[in-house]
Amino acid sequence: MTTLTGRQVRTISGYVATLLDYPRWFIDREVDFTDCHLKGRFEPEDRCCAGCRFGSACCWLNQNRLEPGPDTPLPDLVSALRTAAAYVRSESQETADHARGCDCDTCEWLREASAFLRTHRHKT
């Protein structure tokens, strides 16, 4: 089935693409480009990027700023999701106390993403 925006949601790829919406927003909100001399354009060769505390998040954002196209290979989507889940998890643990069973957006997303990544691991 194709949605009005042309997105396939009945496929695994479509599902993962949907899951990537939340970390895109979350990471975009977390990362602070005020002091960035590249204005948020990640450069793997740049010395500042290598030592930046936002390095991994910024790198992710640069690769995933746009919604993945229909031709994006599933392994790429899964790998983007895995990286995002690790980042969101470590950030959320640092900034707030999320008790077990917490039902904030971040925890709900993390539960859904982790569940997907767990089941997917056995299929590849």
Ligand SMILES: [Zn+2]
């Ligand atoms: Zn929470």
